[in-house]
Amino acid sequence: MALLKTIKEIGNYFYEIYDGVTSLVRGMKVTGSYFVRPRSIVTQQYPENRDTLKMFDNFKGELMLTHDENNQHSCNVCNTCARKCPNGSIEIIYKKVEGADGRSKKILDKYIYHLETCSFCGLCVPACDELALKFDQKFEHAVFDRSTLTKVLNKPGSSSKASKE
Amino acid sequence: MYDFTSLIDSITTSLNRNFSPFWAGTISMMLLGIVLLLFYAVLGLYLVYAERKICARMQNRMGPNRVGPMGLFQTIADLIKLLLKELIFIRNADNFLFNIAPFIVIVASIMAIGSLPFAKGLQAVDLNIGVLYILAISSMGVIGILIAGWASNSKYSVIGAMRSGAQVISYELSVGLALLCIITFAGSMQFSEIISSQKDGWWIFKGHIPAMIAFVIYLIAGTAETNRGPFDLAEAESELTAGFHTEYSGIKFAFFFLAEYMNMFIIAAIATTMFLGGWLPFHLFQWHGFNRIMDFIPPLFWFFGKTAFVIYVMMWFKWTFPRLRIDQLLALEWKYLLPINLMNLVLIAFLTLMQWHF
Numbered sequence: 001m002a003l004l005k006t007i008k009e010i011g012n013y014f015y016e017i018y019d020g021v022t023s024l025v026r027g028m029k030v031t032g033s034y035f036v037r038p039r040s041i042v043t044q045q046y047p048e049n050r051d052t053l054k055m056f057d058n059f060k061g062e063l064m065l066t067h068d069e070n071n072q073h074s075c076n077v078c079n080t081c082a083r084k085c086p087n088g089s090i091e092i093i094y095k096k097v098e099g100a101d102g103r104s105k106k107i108l109d110k111y112i113y114h115l116e117t118c119s120f121c122g123l124c125v126p127a128c129d130e131l132a133l134k135f136d137q138k139f140e141h142a143v144f145d146r147s148t149l150t151k152v153l154n155k156p157g158s159s160s161k162a163s164k165e
Numbered sequence: 166m167y168d169f170t171s172l173i174d175s176i177t178t179s180l181n182r183n184f185s186p187f188w189a190g191t192i193s194m195m196l197l198g199i200v201l202l203l204f205y206a207v208l209g210l211y212l213v214y215a216e217r218k219i220c221a222r223m224q225n226r227m228g229p230n231r232v233g234p235m236g237l238f239q240t241i242a243d244l245i246k247l248l249l250k251e252l253i254f255i256r257n258a259d260n261f262l263f264n265i266a267p268f269i270v271i272v273a274s275i276m277a278i279g280s281l282p283f284a285k286g287l288q289a290v291d292l293n294i295g296v297l298y299i300l301a302i303s304s305m306g307v308i309g310i311l312i313a314g315w316a317s318n319s320k321y322s323v324i325g326a327m328r329s330g331a332q333v334i335s336y337e338l339s340v341g342l343a344l345l346c347i348i349t350f351a352g353s354m355q356f357s358e359i360i361s362s363q364k365d366g367w368w369i370f371k372g373h374i375p376a377m378i379a380f381v382i383y384l385i386a387g388t389a390e391t392n393r394g395p396f397d398l399a400e401a402e403s404e405l406t407a408g409f410h411t412e413y414s415g416i417k418f419a420f421f422f423l424a425e426y427m428n429m430f431i432i433a434a435i436a437t438t439m440f441l442g443g444w445l446p447f448h449l450f451q452w453h454g455f456n457r458i459m460d461f462i463p464p465l466f467w468f469f470g471k472t473a474f475v476i477y478v479m480m481w482f483k484w485t486f487p488r489l490r491i492d493q494l495l496a497l498e499w500k501y502l503l504p505i506n507l508m509n510l511v512l513i514a515f516l517t518l519m520q521w522h523f
Contacts (some may be wrong), residue, residue, distance in 0.1 A: 025484060028481055030482065034224070041225050
């Protein structure tokens with residue numbers, strides 16, 4: 001029995017060497033294949049390829065209120081996004097107007113977005129029941145004046161789709 | 166065909182004709198020193214560049230490409246930056262040892278370069294115990310590392326230096342035994358004779374499988390000896406910030422950095438000389454036309470090409486394998502490499518005795 005055990009141990013020793021060498025060769029195959037395939041490079045040459053650079057669909061650039069072709073957005077001034085925002089980056093200014101049925105109704109006046117305090121957590125987008133919010137792919141946020149980072153997201157002259165009754 | 170002996174001889178004779186023997190000797194020594202130092206600096210810089218490019222490609226990156234065409238001047242810019250940086254003196258460090266340590270490391274590697282055969286006749290000294298000399302001198306570098314770690318008066322440095330000491334002492338054995346295999350084949354320790362014994366075929370091919378095993382063991386142990394690759398425990402930036410050179414700054418840090426790359430070059434150059442035929446061209450048995458074409462390629466090209474290949478393999482190791490733990494490192498040497506190496510040496514001695522190699 002002792003002999004059998006010794007033989008097993010010796011076999012194990014050589015198996016370990018074999019196993020180690022094959023796994024090392026497998027690893028070297030991966031890096032070696034990257035080395036010979038320049039197409040596997042993922043680095044973007046940013047300032048040079050600025051015109052052709054396409055950001056990824058789920059990249060969180062800056063918040064935007066989607067407008068359709070009739071210059072209509074779907075915000076119904078429920079204020080959920082502003083309440084969800086951990087940094088208070090969203091301010092919604094509304095005005096009250098008399099609706100068709102005679103009851104007062106909130107209408108979006110200014111959707112103010114403070115890019116300078118936004119942490120791009122993205123909590124506002126799924127919070128919106130009307131799917132009015134979206135992140136676009138803009139990422140060049142550097143400006144000389146901080147006040148330009150405070151943006152009004154609803155376009156001038158836009159109206160709300162949500163005022164359907 | 167490409168023989169540098171006559172060129173070197175003509176330089177020596179013209180020096181002897183124009184100067185007294187003392188000045189001729191001094192001038193030739195200074196010329197040699199300047200050539201070797203320039204070679205050392207330029208090659209070291211471009212090895213750093215090559216490493217950065219190769220590791221970038223292996224990690225799907227671009228590597229340096231802004232300074233100069235394809236980033237070729239990046240390492241020169243780095244060197245200028247390091248030259249201009251302040252040398253920080255550590256208050257409680259042993260100043261004398263702290264300052265002398267980088268020079269010990271760098272002098273050890275410069276001295277090793279002196280006996281490398283770059284081409285026929287292009288060798289500073291052709292010692293009759295060249296292999297022994299290189300083994301002895303390249304293991305001097307670890308003394309510099311130990312001194313650097315000790316004199317820095319920092320726990321990271323001293324841990325890094327101790328690890329480096331343990332590592333180099335154990336892997337020196339494997340390097341020595343792997344080279345001993347080829348010494349057994351060639352029957353000489355002189356580099357020129359080892360190369361001339363490979364005229365009819367490189368030892369890695371002539372020596373059957375044992376020579377290949379010796380080559381692989383040499384590569385592993387050589388990588389460990391330069392404190393590189395998966396064996397970079399002496400630096401281990403995630404554990405020891407920078408290991409033995411944590412406290413060094415400016416050009417003294419650059420010395421350590423340069424010495425690491427030059428040690429890699431020396432290890433690769435010895436592998437080239439011992440296993441891959443040195444500056445000899447690649448010959449196939451009876452293809453005389455092919456062999457003639459190969460003869461036309463200059464020996465310097467062959468030497469640096471083979472060395473570059475070995476360096477590439479060592480960089481490949483570094484950027485593929487994760488770092489070993491200290492106990493794994495010692496287990497690899499004492500439980501695997503050393504026994505295999507000893508068996509291999511016995512096998513090679515038997516092969517040489519029976520004249521079974523080609």
